[in-house]
Amino acid sequence: MQNIVLFGPPGAGKGTQSKMLVEKRNLVHLSTGDLLRSEKEAGTELGLKAKILMDQGKLVPDEVVIGMIRNKLETNTNANGFIFDGFPRTEKQAEALDELLKELNTSISGMFALEVEDEELITRLLERGKDSGRADDQNREVIENRLKVYENETAILRSYYRKQEKFNSINGFGALEEVFNRLNSAIG
Ligand code: AP5
Secondary structure (H helix, E strand, O other), X not given: OEEEEEEXXXXXXHHHHHHXXXXXXXXXXXXXXXXXXXXXXXXXXXXXHHHHHHHOOOOOOHHHHHHHHHHHHHHOXXXXXXXXXXOOOOHHHXXXXXXXXXXOOOOOOEXXXXXXXXXXXXXXHHXXXXXXXXXXXXXXXXXXXXXXXXXXXXXXXXXXXXXXXXXXXXXXXXXXXXXXXXXXXXXX
């Protein structure tokens, strides 16, 4: 199985590149952001609770997202592998993911971190906010908070995967195809 963590700050291109990778490599795309937005749209209790945090750019509790990933892994037992997009975001999530994959006799093949400067990220997200309907794309303050949360709570995972010799840095700036080619050749 090929299990890839696509990593990076908000707006780095994780979702966009995941979709391109899925087509090429026949992997299952698991985005905790997408899963949470589906819950929000369905108006479930979980979705309504998550909405309050997501709209402010704060993280949803670890137990919630770990539970979602566990369900998806259990219902996709025939997959060739997974692309984890926006997960893990904390050390607790990374440890839980390692455990869950171990139960399936597999592991993370590599972590690929898309690197993009903050000003470019803010520009991309404000632009998307014009028609995405995402409350967290609507103003600079919330976007800056998302970037701060990434720096304070998530960026630490770079060393988590470096220790496992699975960390790869990818320049995420440039045309979509250009970034895709860099990513694809790094994955091998
Ligand atoms: P999530 O949905 O994961 O959002 P995010 O990480 O903030 O990232 P985005 O989806 O905004 O960016 P992306 O890197 O996927 O870039 P994209 O390809 O979309 O999380 C949302 C919220 O859910 C979190 O804040 C949190 O509350 C909660 N949550 C989710 N997961 C969680 C977890 N594990 N734990 C706790 N809470 C969690 O691209 C962005 C834009 O840029 C698009 O318009 C795209 O067209 C454009 N673009 C992409 N690539 C390029 C390029 N090369 N050049 C120019 N434009 C580009």
